[in-house]
Amino acid sequence: MRLVGRGASAFASPTPDTVTSDNPRLRGALAPRFVAFYHHGTMSDATTTPETTASKANIREKGRLMSASEIDRTLVRLAHQIVEKQEGSSNLGLVGIKRRGIPLAERIAKIIEGIEKQPVQTGVLDISFYRDDLSTAGNKPIVEKGEIGFDIEGRDIVLLDDVLYTGRTIRAALDALFDHGRPRSVRLLVLIDRGHRELPIEAQFIGRVVPTSSKEIIEVKLREVDGNDQVLLVERLD
Ligand SMILES: O=P(O)(O)OC[C@H]1O[C@H](OP(=O)(O)OP(=O)(O)O)[C@H](O)[C@@H]1O
Ligand SMILES: O=c1cc[nH]c(=O)[nH]1
Numbered sequence: 001m002r003l004v005g006r007g008a009s010a011f012a013s014p015t016p017d018t019v020t021s022d023n024p025r026l027r028g029a030l031a032p033r034f035v036a037f038y039h040h041g042t043m044s045d046a047t048t049t050p051e052t053t054a055s056k057a058n059i060r061e062k063g064r065l066m067s068a069s070e071i072d073r074t075l076v077r078l079a080h081q082i083v084e085k086q087e088g089s090s091n092l093g094l095v096g097i098k099r100r101g102i103p104l105a106e107r108i109a110k111i112i113e114g115i116e117k118q119p120v121q122t123g124v125l126d127i128s129f130y131r132d133d134l135s136t137a138g139n140k141p142i143v144e145k146g147e148i149g150f151d152i153e154g155r156d157i158v159l160l161d162d163v164l165y166t167g168r169t170i171r172a173a174l175d176a177l178f179d180h181g182r183p184r185s186v187r188l189l190v191l192i193d194r195g196h197r198e199l200p201i202e203a204q205f206i207g208r209v210v211p212t213s214s215k216e217i218i219e220v221k222l223r224e225v226d227g228n229d230q231v232l233l234v235e236r237l238d
Helices: 024-030 052-057 068-086 101-116 168-179
Strands: 035-039 042-046 059-066 092-097 121-125 156-164 185-193 205-209 216-221 230-236
Touching: 059 068, 059 205, 059 216, 068 101, 068 156, 068 185, 068 205, 068 230, 092 101, 092 168, 101 121, 101 156, 101 185, 121 168, 156 168, 156 216, 168 185, 185 216
Parallel strands: 092 121, 092 156, 156 185, 185 205
Antiparallel strands: 035 042, 059 230, 216 230
């Protein structure tokens, strides 16, 4: 059976007991709702833990691509690049894609606030409902069509996610975003671009480009979701 959907990281780390955010509005949005795992080269959602034991037995950690301090420094660079590109932050809005895009948006907003000395609005997109491949998914995710958190009309939006792979999440996120209004511009920030695009989607702000094989998986861990910060390269063995 071919299962498709979102998913990458849950097999490698247990669901955290606590999911934290400084922003009370975002705390619920960070909470994990689905356990995700890879299956035959595609990604899948499941409402119960598919066993991470079996999954773990079939994966091998190949190396650490980024440490916590490397992630920190990368986010500082990306924040400066955003400010340079947007010529400031007065019309800027950062929208994090659930889950790990949300803490990325919060962290980068804080850095930009430190540079520009003015608040930066952050919001959340839960795009589960909008994916174009849900009809073939084995387990359908619960639909949660939440508010972004601020008015995106006329704003310069930066969408943020941890990993850019096929581009399907971002395509779905763009659909969802435009359901909420008409921004002046939309740019994309990802911590890792691993290639393998299936759609004509590119990021304007990239933490690191990591050429990967289709057997490899990028695992981004962020302390707000996973309890620690690092980026791992793992490989499926089957
Ligand atoms: O370009 P794509 O092929 O769409 O893949 C990228 C998406 O996959 C991962 O999400 P994941 O399914 O792990 O969800 P999570 O962030 O909730 O763990 C990652 O966070 C991106 O959102
Ligand atoms: O390798 C991948 C692919 C998609 N999403 C991830 O988080 N990692």
